[in-house]
Amino acid sequence: MTEQITIGELLTARGISRRSLLKYTAYLASTLALPPLASRAMADALASTKRQSVIWLSFQECTGCIESLTRSFSPTLEDLIFDMISLDYQEALQAASGEAAEEAMAKAIEDNKGKFVLVVDGSVSTRDGGVYSTASGKTNLEVLKEVSAHAAAVLSVGTCAAFGGIPMAKPNPTGAVPVSDIVTHIPVVNIPGCPPIPEVMAGTVAYFVTFGKLPELDHLNRPKMFFGDTIHDRCYRRPFYDKGLFAKSFDDEGARNGWCLYEVGCKGPVAYNACATMKWNNGVSFPIQSGHGCLGCSEPNFWDQGGFYKPLSSWAMGNRALIGGAAAVGVAVGALSAAMARQQRNAAVTAATPAKEKQP
Amino acid sequence: MHVESHAQQRTGMAQSVLHEIVRGLTDLADNGTPSAIDLRSLPMTEGDRHELQEALGRGEVSATLDMAGKSDIWETRHAGVWWVRHMGSGDRIASETIEITAIPDILMAHRDDIRAASARLSADLAAAPSEPV
Numbered sequence: 001m002t003e004q005i006t007i008g009e010l011l012t013a014r015g016i017s018r019r020s021l022l023k024y025t026a027y028l029a030s031t032l033a034l035p036p037l038a039s040r041a042m043a044d045a046l047a048s049t050k051r052q053s054v055i056w057l058s059f060q061e062c063t064g065c066i067e068s069l070t071r072s073f074s075p076t077l078e079d080l081i082f083d084m085i086s087l088d089y090q091e092a093l094q095a096a097s098g099e100a101a102e103e104a105m106a107k108a109i110e111d112n113k114g115k116f117v118l119v120v121d122g123s124v125s126t127r128d129g130g131v132y133s134t135a136s137g138k139t140n141l142e143v144l145k146e147v148s149a150h151a152a153a154v155l156s157v158g159t160c161a162a163f164g165g166i167p168m169a170k171p172n173p174t175g176a177v178p179v180s181d182i183v184t185h186i187p188v189v190n191i192p193g194c195p196p197i198p199e200v201m202a203g204t205v206a207y208f209v210t211f212g213k214l215p216e217l218d219h220l221n222r223p224k225m226f227f228g229d230t231i232h233d234r235c236y237r238r239p240f241y242d243k244g245l246f247a248k249s250f251d252d253e254g255a256r257n258g259w260c261l262y263e264v265g266c267k268g269p270v271a272y273n274a275c276a277t278m279k280w281n282n283g284v285s286f287p288i289q290s291g292h293g294c295l296g297c298s299e300p301n302f303w304d305q306g307g308f309y310k311p312l313s314s315w316a317m318g319n320r321a322l323i324g325g326a327a328a329v330g331v332a333v334g335a336l337s338a339a340m341a342r343q344q345r346n347a348a349v350t351a352a353t354p355a356k357e358k359q360p
Numbered sequence: 361m362h363v364e365s366h367a368q369q370r371t372g373m374a375q376s377v378l379h380e381i382v383r384g385l386t387d388l389a390d391n392g393t394p395s396a397i398d399l400r401s402l403p404m405t406e407g408d409r410h411e412l413q414e415a416l417g418r419g420e421v422s423a424t425l426d427m428a429g430k431s432d433i434w435e436t437r438h439a440g441v442w443w444v445r446h447m448g449s450g451d452r453i454a455s456e457t458i459e460i461t462a463i464p465d466i467l468m469a470h471r472d473d474i475r476a477a478s479a480r481l482s483a484d485l486a487a488a489p490s491e492p493v
Binding site for chain 2: 012019020024030039080277
């Protein structure tokens with residue numbers, strides 16, 4: 001249950017020094033792209049704040065999102081996020097089960113009415129009343145409506161919760177929809193990715209706890225501080241793209257030389273995410289660094305966009321020949337790709353507009 | 361591989377950071393205003409980082425902090441310019457900043473910690489059996 005003491009008091013009781021908190025906020029400030037000297041004010045704010053109650057519901061998902069969050073943390077610096085929140089309900093992590101678990105959630109809702117943050121991973125089945133995904137005798141659809149009625153905000157974690165994801169792929173047998181199609185009375189923040197980057201999930205929660213408000217969002221309700229740039233913007237292979245040096249297949253000279261993967265299907269130019277800077281597995285690598293193009297997993301409908309290994313232009317422009325000519329002149333490809341990125345973004349805006357308009 | 365050679369290239373970013381440090385130092389000297397530069401937010405290659413480290417060097421003070429992972433902090437050859445490197449899990453760099461200040465905040469004991477230490481030490485003394493003189 002949510003403790004009524006402040007985070008500062010909790011840390012003191014656990015023998016964790018304010019230096020540790022200051023170190024954490026230095027890390028946070030860097031992660032959140034805030035001015036480095038903001039860390040002192042953030043540490044003071046956090047120390048005097050009560051822990052944030054969080055209820056986490058899992059719907060049509062693969063558990064990859066919660067795996068991403070928990071597997072990334074060893075009990076060091078990043079682990080401190082768990083001292084900032086009170087995770088009052090999470091099916092995969094909690095010790096309680098059955099009726100005891102459901103009672104715990106009911107009590108957490110009662111104790112924190114209108115204040116708790118609801119985290120959802122997975123899309124919501126709506127066909128035939130949502131019967132294709134149920135837990136404890138209730139459909140996900142019912143539970144989402146019931147719990148979100150008392151929440152302060154919803155964080156839709158993962159591309160399934162944010163945009164429908166794999167369950168929504170054609171022919172969408174369960175009638176899967178994103179959370180924002182159901183929850184329209186409170187802010188819904190989308191943190192897409194398949195799975196999302198753990199620091200992005202933790203950073204968004206930490207921002208809310210520290211500042212008591214949600215971060216600035218983009219047109220798809222994603223936090224701008226993490227989704228402000230494309231993968232392509234921050235890709236270390238970008239210089240090869242600019243020079244027109246492309247791998248044509250996964251085993252040619254270009255691939256061995258680490259050239260740009262645009263022609264083998266990289267969706268980096270239209271994918272907004274932080275993989276290229278934050279990376280994965282404790283900062284070891286990210287897909288492009290491992291030799292595979294970006295799938296664009298943080299974008300709506302990435303699963304039904306015509307093939308992971310087809311160049312952007314082949315499905316965006318319907319003209320495979322464009323690549324052959326443009327590859328010789330990187331600048332030309334750059335201009336083409338930028339135009340396509342704008343088109344893709346505009347299309348995404350249009351697709352997302354109904355959901356966005358429902359936002360208060 | 362070409363990728364590795366690219367990582368070693370110097371892009372001029374280190375020189376830009378050095379100019380920013382000069383501006384920060386001037387502000388600190390004239391107005392006492394501290395500032396900081398977040399190195400993780402800059403697209404620096406390994407070559408850039410090496411160039412910056414060489415230019416700043418190491419000065420008289422260095423400290424190692426051991427809480428929630430290791431942290432290395434040292435004053436560079438230039439008084440008031442500190443390199444602050446915090447490590448997270450697996451000794452990976454969690455944040456790395458150049459702080460331009462008389463002394464980084466994190467090296468100073470926080471008043472709440474001092475208060476807790478005072479209470480703890482007092483309690484220890486009160487609980488300890490008095491030694492015969």
